[in-house]
Amino acid sequence: MDTVKDESNNSERNNYINNPIDTLALPQFEEVQLSPLQPAYYKIVLFNIGIVYLLLAIGAGCGIYFISEIQSYWYVPVAFIVFTLCISLFISRISFKNKGFAFRTHDVMYRSGAIAITTIIIPYNRVQHVALHEGFLSRKLGLATIEIFTAGGDSSDVKIPGLEKEHAEKIKKLLVGKVLNQDKETNED
């Protein structure tokens, strides 16, 4: 494949013009309006937090009930759980609001995070494959998660949760189409 590439490069080199690129005139990713996740997705987030804290509360309750030494200090674990619960809810709300995605002509963007905001951008011609996940609860709410894999390792994979099922299917088709197109193009080269 590489020599084939080299040849095409050679032919290109003959009528090769190297104009300076105005980097300021390039499309700017930061100006793209990101689409937010489906509001229903926040219910799933809340549900997950609820489960974790329910388990914690049960554990603490058992501890207080069965161990008599700590019974008089019952307010310590309770206060701790309530405090962390409040923080979790606060952070989950912020992080939900920060999450957003956009599909441009040549790449996909995903923004997330609460304390630090991370924007990750994957060009379509570097996508390896796409997966669509549906959890039990998200299926009930008609939601799905799209996961986009690259060869750059786990940390460069993007997982976009809280998409409408139909929308997710469409996105998957779009991405698969782009990936296949890429393959075809390179093969034809």
Place this chain on the structure above:
Amino acid sequence: MKIDFSQPQRQSLVGVVVMFTDTLQGTVRSLWPILLVWVFRIDEVNKLYLGLGTAGVILLLGVIAYLKYYNFTFFLDEENEEFVIRKGILNKSRIAIPLDKIQQVNINQSVIQKLIGVHALEVDTAGSSKKEVTIKAITHDLATALKERLLESGKNTETNSFNEEGTTTKKEYPFIQISLLSLLKTGITSNYARSFALLFAFVITVYQNIEDYIDATGYESDPLQEYINPTVLLQFVGFIILAIIVLTLLVNLLRTILKYFNYRITQQQNSLLLSYGLLTTRNTIIRPERVQMVTVGRNYFQKKMDIQDIKIRQASNLDTNNKEHRKQAIEIPGCNEKEKDVLIKFLLEKMPERGVMLKPSIRKVIVQVVKFLIVPFVIFFLFASVRFTELYDYAVFLPLYFVFVATMIYFAYRNSRLFVNSEFIIKQSGAWDIDNDFLAPHKIQAVSLKQYFWHKKADIGKVTLYTAGGTLTFGLADYTRLKQLVNYWLYQVETTDKNWM
């Protein structure tokens, strides 16, 4: 010199020895607790039974080794373009590797293999690393021929023009050879931090053990305490530091020479063939198109001696579902300036030039100071004042630590730079060992930008470039500039016609 690989064939017959030692090793490893018990009770055991038993076990292992050898065959299936291996005594298995999936073929030699004059051939495939295939005993000629065939056929599917080219340039010629002198230089100048930390930990434990021992022997007053006056303490510390330095140098020297002895780099068709090692010889192939990132690193001493380390990261993990960590980078130690230039030119196709420079923000220093000075100091004094007052005895070391860390932070900040031009991204980093990472934009897989909310006002942030051979992170730096760069890199990746591998 075409050798026919289309018929199933066995390994070299002497390979039975390798199988035998392998099986023996495996058995000993799995049964060592029982063996240990026997060794300790050797007097109680009947010598005759012991002898018979050992002989029986060795015979059994020999038979197993022979059966392993007998049942192990390999051949090239030209029709399906697969390399097929059959193995197993009771559980037979047949492993077929499509030739175009073969990433690397390594020829290695362990001590035993060296003794009986055979080589091991390792076939490395893209994707799942669980089915890597090793032929354990094969003659050198056969190994090289097979290796050539395996890699050649892999390329055949991609291009045909290679063969014509390949036959003319088939001659192997070592074009770089790392001399023992360079290795000596590398050995005494590299890896200070790691060896130092190791030895320091070692010395501290020894020192504590001595104190414990003295405590246990029950002297009324600690003799150490008695003799310790400033001069003795100074001498002691001086001696320890000297000992650590000498030991560090020795350990590094030995390690480097053992690992990289007789380092030869040969150009073969369109790839580089590396072979090195004193006890175990390693052979690796590097193909420029698979190279994702190249790092050139050297410290002050190495600069003066004109040597540098080159680290090469190749695309390794095609199957992203595979959670196994990446293979380590391939290292070429002790290259001089000229050799480095030749290698870099070969690996990156042209000499990278430094483009527009980007400096990190001064806030980077603040973050480092908080992380490595303020937080440790606060923790130290918190512990010391609340509970463990004996920690104050170690307060002597605090100024030392402070000076050391502060200089490190200063130099790390001063050396941290990002150079960008249209063809390369070069990141310079490090306090003592200064590394230069070279990355071509078309190798980028994904880009991410990260900003903490308290950095928003200062307009600074971090950028991470993901490649198939690792990541490159630069920050904290001017966020607006970084965004521009990201836009530019995305433009480059999305319009390039070059493949990332």
